[in-house]
Amino acid sequence: MLSSQMAMHELFDLDLALTMPEDSTAEVSKQQPDAESTRHLVDEMPTVVVGCGGQCSVCMEGFGGAGKQVQCGHVFHENCISHWLSLHNSCPLCRRKVVS
Template sequence: MASYFDELNIRTTRQQPQGYNIDTSDFMNTSTSARSTVPEEDHFMQVIRQVVHTFLLGGFRQQNSGDYVQEEFLDNLISQLLEESQASAKGPPPASDRFIKALPNIPPTAIASEEQCIICKDDLHTSTCITKMPCGHLYDKECLVPWLKLHNTCPMCRLSVESEEQVRQEEEEAQRDWMYA
C-alpha cells in the first residue's frame, strides 16, 4: 500500500527519523566530549543531562539565592499535603472483639465446591475454618479476622459491622441506664 505522498507524487524533504536505543552510559555521562551522531539525539541528550543535573545531582541548590524562598514554599506545600492526606486516610474503625468472637463457623460440607475466599482466592471446600459475615459472604477465618482487626466492614460489599466504638457507647448507655433506672 502506497502512502499519501507516493500516490500524489509528492517528494518529501524531511527524512524519517531512525529509531535508536539510548545507552545508559550515554544517559548518565556528564561529559560533553562524547557527542551523538544524530542531531535530534544530541539536543535530546543535552536536555536529559540538564534534568539529571538539576534533580538527581543537586543542581537546584547551586542556583540563585531567590530559589531558597521557592524551595521553602515547596517544602511547606508538600508538608501540608502530607498532613492532609494522613488526616483523611483513617478509614473505617476496627470491628469489635465481641463481633469477631461471635463469627459463625461453617463446615466445608455446607458450601458449594466452587466457592472461593474473596481475600486469598483459595477454594473454601478445602479450608478447615470457614466463616460467614452477616451479609452472607463466606471467607477463610484466617483471612477475615486480620481484615476485621483493621476495618469494621465486609471486604466484598463494605457492609458495616459492630466496631469497638459502638460497643463502648452501648456499655456507657447501659451504665447510665442502670444508674438512673
C-alpha cells in the same frame, strides 16, 4: 496473577490506599478494633459449610469445607476475615459495616 505475587497484608494495604479518601485516615485508625475484640467478633460468626468450587474473596483460595459468614451473608476463611477485620470494620465484598 497479582494476588499470588503479593503477601496478604500487602493486598490489604493496597486496598486501603485505593479506597480511602486522604482526609479519612485519622478517622479509620480510631475505628479499628483491637485484636481481642476482632477475635471475639469472628468467633461469634456462624461457621458454614461451603460447597465445591467456592473460594474466599479475600485470598482467592478455595475453601477447605468451612468458612465464617459475615452478617451480610458473605463467607470467608476464618484467618482471612480475622485479618481483614483487624484493619477494617466492613465486609471485604460489599463494604457493609460489621457490627459486634
